[in-house]
Amino acid sequence: MQQVNTTAELVALCQQAKVASRQLAQLSEAQKNQVLLAMADALEAATNEILQQNQLDMQNAITNGLAEAMQDRLLLTPERIQVLAGAVRQIAGLTDPVGQIRQLAPRPNGIQVGRMRIPLGVIAMIYEARPNVTADAGALCFKSGNAVILRGGREASNSSLAIARVLQQVLVAHQLNPAAISVLPNPDRDLLLQLLQQNNTVDLVIPRGGEGLIRFVSEHSRIPVIQHYKGVCHLFVDKAADFNKALALLLNGKTQRPGVCNALETLLVHADIANEFLALAGKALTEKGVQLFGCASTVALLPQAQAASDDQFDTEYLALAMSVKVVDNFAAAVAHIEQHSSGHTEVICTQDISRAQRFLKAINSAVVMVNASSRFSDGGELGLGAEIGISTSKLHAYGPMGLESLTTEKYIVIGDGQIRS
Numbered sequence: 001m002q003q004v005n006t007t008a009e010l011v012a013l014c015q016q017a018k019v020a021s022r023q024l025a026q027l028s029e030a031q032k033n034q035v036l037l038a039m040a041d042a043l044e045a046a047t048n049e050i051l052q053q054n055q056l057d058m059q060n061a062i063t064n065g066l067a068e069a070m071q072d073r074l075l076l077t078p079e080r081i082q083v084l085a086g087a088v089r090q091i092a093g094l095t096d097p098v099g100q101i102r103q104l105a106p107r108p109n110g111i112q113v114g115r116m117r118i119p120l121g122v123i124a125m126i127y128e129a130r131p132n133v134t135a136d137a138g139a140l141c142f143k144s145g146n147a148v149i150l151r152g153g154r155e156a157s158n159s160s161l162a163i164a165r166v167l168q169q170v171l172v173a174h175q176l177n178p179a180a181i182s183v184l185p186n187p188d189r190d191l192l193l194q195l196l197q198q199n200n201t202v203d204l205v206i207p208r209g210g211e212g213l214i215r216f217v218s219e220h221s222r223i224p225v226i227q228h229y230k231g232v233c234h235l236f237v238d239k240a241a242d243f244n245k246a247l248a249l250l251l252n253g254k255t256q257r258p259g260v261c262n263a264l265e266t267l268l269v270h271a272d273i274a275n276e277f278l279a280l281a282g283k284a285l286t287e288k289g290v291q292l293f294g295c296a297s298t299v300a301l302l303p304q305a306q307a308a309s310d311d312q313f314d315t316e317y318l319a320l321a322m323s324v325k326v327v328d329n330f331a332a333a334v335a336h337i338e339q340h341s342s343g344h345t346e347v348i349c350t351q352d353i354s355r356a357q358r359f360l361k362a363i364n365s366a367v368v369m370v371n372a373s374s375r376f377s378d379g380g381e382l383g384l385g386a387e388i389g390i391s392t393s394k395l396h397a398y399g400p401m402g403l404e405s406l407t408t409e410k411y412i413v414i415g416d417g418q419i420r421s
Contacts, residue, residue, distance in 0.1 A: 069259030
């Protein structure tokens with residue numbers, strides 16, 4: 001693994017990635033798929049080595065008191081490595097967007113004008129205790145024809161480097177430039193700042209981690225940044241909800257894996273059913289160990305709930321805790337979401353088709369759902385393969401980002417000697 005300790009070495013790393021990106025852009029879909037399948041096999045074959053390095057990271061995490069949600073994201077198991085390899089295989093099976101042409105149509109003067117999908121170039125991935133991002137980002141960028149520079153956090157350094165070494169070994173075995181999947185092994189903050197200034201060679205920055213990391217990257221980068229500050233996801237239980245469905249969505253969204261960004265953080269309940277539904281929901285959530293913080297109406301109905309402070313409806317708990325509010329009607333639910341949403345994922349549970357349609361139109365978060373768990377707000381679950389990130393800003397991508405989000409379009413013009421008069 002290349003050592004990078006100085007600005008000059010960092011600049012050289014970025015330049016090498018730029019060179020590699022030009023080679024990737026010329027590969028056929030079949031060539032890319034062959035390499036990806038080899039990467040998946042290699043990850044499984046290196047399971048013991050990767051787990052040994054992950055154990056070092058986990059020991060450091062425990063010693064340093066890393067939050068439980070971060071430890072969950074950091075932990076690798078044989079099953080999780082199989083999932084990583086499976087995601088790489090799934091990416092290999094996806095249609096390659098690069099080179100696709102759309103809207104090719106003749107103009108009155110006989111020229112044909114269309115748009116062709118092309119890679120972005122070089123992508124910098126900046127992430128914290130998420131070693132899975134190393135494999136996901138490497139595979140997605142490779143399939144979409146982009147080189148990637150991986151800068152993982154100190155917490156996951158051993159795990160991330162082990163995974164990256166496997167991917168680079170496969171590149172070399174297929175006579176490809178290993179700089180296509182580059183690693184910035186030094187987590188020094190000054191080097192990160194220098195990376196964010198390399199707008200001549202790096203085309204996009206995608207940070208994945210806590211709100212502090214993403215704001216730091218956004219504030220210091222001279223390169224366009226995909227932003228996703230946090231996931232304050234809502235479930236609105238409408239007065240026409242099926243209670244069994246609503247409870248299932250609530251428990252799955254909140255308790256299956258509370259430390260992820262598509263977990264539910266706020267429950268909104270229509271006042272007409274609040275008395276009956278909150279009794280059921282409160283009991284079910286309490287049995288799962290969920291701490292509840294509610295509005296005055298919620299506290300009156302649920303003695304186990306604590307009064308929510310003014311800012312708690314903006315809180316991403318990433319833990320077994322949840323905000324609860326009783327809303328007077330549909331419009332009040334929409335107004336609450338508009339005020340407190342982080343733009344990630346919102347869910348309505350209702351059997352009223354017209355209100356479901358209104359919710360889909362009224363809510364402008366990146367993912368809007370009807371009678372489905374917020375946990376489906378994930379690139380793999382939405383058919384993208386592994387996701388490289390989630391954008392809650394609307395340019396140039398919105399929502400979970402897969403292959404197509406890692407490309408852009410150029411105009412192509414086909415003529416037969418026409419000149420402009």
